[in-house]
Amino acid sequence: MNLDQVLNMPPAITRGTYDKRDTMLYALGVGVGPGVGTGTDPEDLRFVYEEGLIALPTMAVVVAGGRFWLKDPQFAIDWKRILHGEQSVEFHRTLPVAGTVRSEATVDRVIDKGAQKGALLYIKRRIFDDASDELLATVMQAIFLRGDGGCGGSDGPQPVPHPVPAAEPDRAVRFETRPEQALLYRLSGDYNPLHADPAIAAEAGYPRPILHGLCTYGMAGRAILKELCGNDPARMKRLDCRFSAPVFPGETVEVLIWREGVEGGVGRAAFQAYVREREALVLNNGYAEYLA
Numbered sequence: 001m002n003l004d005q006v007l008n009m010p011p012a013i014t015r016g017t018y019d020k021r022d023t024m025l026y027a028l029g030v031g032v033g034p035g036v037g038t039g040t041d042p043e044d045l046r047f048v049y050e051e052g053l054i055a056l057p058t059m060a061v062v063v064a065g066g067r068f069w070l071k072d073p074q075f076a077i078d079w080k081r082i083l084h085g086e087q088s089v090e091f092h093r094t095l096p097v098a099g100t101v102r103s104e105a106t107v108d109r110v111i112d113k114g115a116q117k118g119a120l121l122y123i124k125r126r127i128f129d130d131a132s133d134e135l136l137a138t139v140m141q142a143i144f145l146r147g148d149g150g151c152g153g154s155d156g157p158q159p160v161p162h163p164v165p166a167a168e169p170d171r172a173v174r175f176e177t178r179p180e181q182a183l184l185y186r187l188s189g190d191y192n193p194l195h196a197d198p199a200i201a202a203e204a205g206y207p208r209p210i211l212h213g214l215c216t217y218g219m220a221g222r223a224i225l226k227e228l229c230g231n232d233p234a235r236m237k238r239l240d241c242r243f244s245a246p247v248f249p250g251e252t253v254e255v256l257i258w259r260e261g262v263e264g265g266v267g268r269a270a271f272q273a274y275v276r277e278r279e280a281l282v283l284n285n286g287y288a289e290y291l292a
Helices: 003-007 020-029 057-061 181-188 198-203 213-229
Strands: 012-018 082-091 099-114 118-129 135-145 171-176 236-243 252-263 266-275 280-291
Touching: 003 099, 020 057, 020 181, 020 213, 057 082, 057 135, 057 213, 057 236, 082 213, 171 213, 181 213, 213 236, 213 252, 213 266, 213 280, 236 266
Parallel strands: none
Antiparallel strands: 012 099, 082 135, 082 236, 099 118, 118 135, 171 252, 236 280, 252 266, 266 280
16 A cells, blocks of 8 residues: 555545435335335335435435545555444434535555554544535444455554444344345445455455345434334434444344433434344444434
């Protein structure tokens, strides 16, 4: 990896205009709508139907996402071996169902874990309503660069993950993913071929394309929104997690939620997510804040 080029990358400013169709497409991409053998949840209809449409808060991770710059040859990143490591979003305003937003992305730091251990790339993206200049969301992500250890970045410690209680969870929410889920989700802007092309997936060491980590993150957001926020996007204030294993399209994702109390009108919760077919932990150290 060309560390100097990465660390000195100027702020990437992207403007993106989206409409109601994009808002509904994102919701379908994270699994809103008919499930296998179920039927549409009447409350979920508000996320996929133009009458009374509202946007899922987690759509903030895809609006004005910009190009897939990690693939740019000037950075010399082994992009076929990257994994999404961590995701955090602070929600400052309710996301409009349509409009133009401005994204300002910067590289915060690179942590070098060692020549055979990879590196962590931390990126911050602030999203503004382009007309009012209001800050809508602050998106933080850590990208695990499996092939770029020994790059010479900082050897400082990673942020301490949020602990998950040992007790039984207070809530459990299951989502059935569809075999074509990754192909649908990528239409919201994440065109990394790892999620579509079997040859690229094989080069990365997977038997077939994997689901986007942010799609699984969106499912966790849906669970928190429904169970703790009464499906009111204005009540969701923060959603963090670590990605611990990939999901393959067609698998069942179960989100476990632990309530952790309320202080000053703000509730806190921990969460995890598992793929039940393999009993694989796919999201860990989840943390949410919401208006109680």
